[in-house]
């Protein structure tokens with residue numbers, strides 16, 4: 001059996017349990033938890049907290065490792081609290097004009113809706129674009145058809161651009177149906193149309209490779225750290241393209257200005273500019289406990305390599321579909337097997353394999369979840385889909401457990 005790219009021994013995962021829901025919350029690896037505790041204990045004895053290694057070093061490590069993982073410069077990284085926090089920095093700082101419109105796909109996770117909806121008093125409107133025929137969301141979410149193999153969400157979004165469109169904001173990987181957008185194509189189309197593209201990257205970061213510096217058109221990429229990035233809740237990162245960042249009004253953090261950490265210069269001297277780097281958008285002292293853990297988790301993901309993790313996950317997904325088909329599991333009936341396999345083969349999925357309910361409804365889906373939990377398997381249901389999320393520590397042995405559960409539920 002090939003060794004998983006992330007060593008399962010580095011996680012505190014009880015062998016009787018199978019966690020296939022990092023799309024809700026990723027497990028924090030033991031080295032990350034140890035790094036966090038080590039810093040926490042330093043904080044109980046503040047004279048042991050080190051200026052260079054901790055105050056400066058912990059956030060710098062997060063910026064460095066984020067740059068490595070996302071293929072961008074560490075100087076372009078802003079430490080935030082959450083995905084919402086990153087998107088709200090963009091929404092609140094962007095120079096809007098009355099009548100502007102933000103385009104998003106229909107049925108985005110609300111972290112990519114409310115920051116734009118909150119702009120209504122400034123005359124900015126959110127317009128949602130259905131990504132395939134029969135696509136529904138909101139109160140009708142369970143009546144939506146699932147994304148078909150020939151879905152072309154990028155064309156639908158680009159065709160929806162109007163002269164009022166000032167910005168487009170999309171999830172890289174969608175939280176419910178698992179559809180992965182082709183950022184390269186979308187970014188190129190947005191660039192041609194002069195529309196900046198903002199990405200909610202939380203369902204792809206840590207499980208898919210990316211090179212933000214090679215994606216002109218993507219101007220911002222926001223993610224929380226607590227899913228595929230395997231860090232505790234409450235710390236996230238925002239990457240911004242330099243020119244775009246300078247169009248944003250900074251929120252006014254006291255550590256986001258020139259010489260902010262040079263206490264030989266009076267902090268009350270306000271004659272200085274905002275920092276040109278990502279820290280320009282930060283708001284005071286960073287979450288250093290979170291940085292201790294996230295820095296460690298990011299380094300682990302980088303050492304394994306996001307390409308390797310993505311290939312591993314795809315291999316497991318393919319094998320899971322094969323084995324479910326052999327077992328005659330109902331989840332692959334009515335063409336669902338061909339749909340998922342087709343999406344997988346066309347690189348249309350991230351780490352979430354989302355099985356559509358196909359009319360069975362919420363109660364049946366929740367019963368299936370419960371029967372999984374009775375076997376120690378933790379999956380999730382969102383808006384008509386049973387989500388099985390695989391990551392770099394999962395292995396083929398886990399597939400046997402999933403098949404045994406799914407063929408009987």
Ligand SMILES: Cc1ncc(COP(=O)(O)O)c(C=O)c1O
Nearest residue numbers: 082083084109111171175202224
């Ligand atoms: C696509 C997507 N965006 C954002 C979030 C989370 O947002 P935040 O980091 O602001 O809590 C989730 C899941 O919780 C998600 O699935």
